[in-house]
Amino acid sequence: MEINAKNVLGGPLEACSYSPLTGFFRDGCCHTGMDDVGSHVVCAVMTEEFLHFSLKRGNDLITPRPEYRFKGLQPGDRWCLCVTPLAGSLSFWSGSSCGVTKHSCASTLGGYSGSVERACVLIQCVRRLL
DSSP: OOOOBBBTTTBBBBOOOOOTTHHHHHHHHOOOOTTTTEEEEEEOOOOOOHHHHHHHTTOSSSSSSSGGGGGGOOTTTTTEEEHHHHEEEEEEHTTSSOOHHHHHTTTTOOOSTHHHHHHHHHHHHOOBOO
8 A cells, every 4th residue: 555644744654663563554654544433643652651551541552462463562662543532631641841753753644633743742741752
């Protein structure tokens, strides 16, 4: 599949991770389509803190799910996250100093009327984006 998507910086969308293989389409990129109701468009480096936060909210990113070609995530893994829950989780991110790295936003899909850009910044508050 050819990807002509733009990242939040306006450049070409870069891959997030091939190991583990991420993305709604499991092609390494955080782009989306009509079937992706969660909008898996934010590329982030997982931290133990975020993995446990996500688990507490009902999104288990740790347990392997072979039926979805999902081996489970560990701290340090790069993964495409859903923008909607992230943008709605402001209480988790508040109070931290934030900074976005070039690579993180280069791997995060643009064009979501500011919500992806905001989630990109918010994820940095956990530790760091790609």
